[in-house]
Amino acid sequence: MSNSRNPVRPATRAPESVKTLLGRISQLTRMPVAQRRQAQHDWREWLKNRLPEGLEAHITGVVERDANLTVFAESAAWSARLRFAIAELDTEIRSQSAAIENVQVKVLPRR
Numbered sequence: 001m002s003n004s005r006n007p008v009r010p011a012t013r014a015p016e017s018v019k020t021l022l023g024r025i026s027q028l029t030r031m032p033v034a035q036r037r038q039a040q041h042d043w044r045e046w047l048k049n050r051l052p053e054g055l056e057a058h059i060t061g062v063v064e065r066d067a068n069l070t071v072f073a074e075s076a077a078w079s080a081r082l083r084f085a086i087a088e089l090d091t092e093i094r095s096q097s098a099a100i101e102n103v104q105v106k107v108l109p110r111r
Helices: 017-031 033-048 074-088 090-096
Strands: 059-065 068-073 102-107
Touching: 017 033, 033 074, 068 074, 074 102
Parallel strands: 068 102
Antiparallel strands: 059 068
């Protein structure tokens, strides 16, 4: 039988400092911003040289993180076309970077 006067309360954690939180984020990213930007540029160039002509122009971004390569397209229609084209490059992508385990295409409209 439980005591309704003394309900069990979950343990609360003390708030963490901003410095601690930012330190944790930088540990997760493992790569400086300049290096990430260069990697994104390199992947865009790599894709530009291998995708059918004109398709690369509809890519709004490329991000490599946590064994995933994510290619962003400007619309759902271009995302579908990119998904098929990139699927044909899957073996080449993985040979380009052994760290890549998953390749995905998502929609990210231009601003």
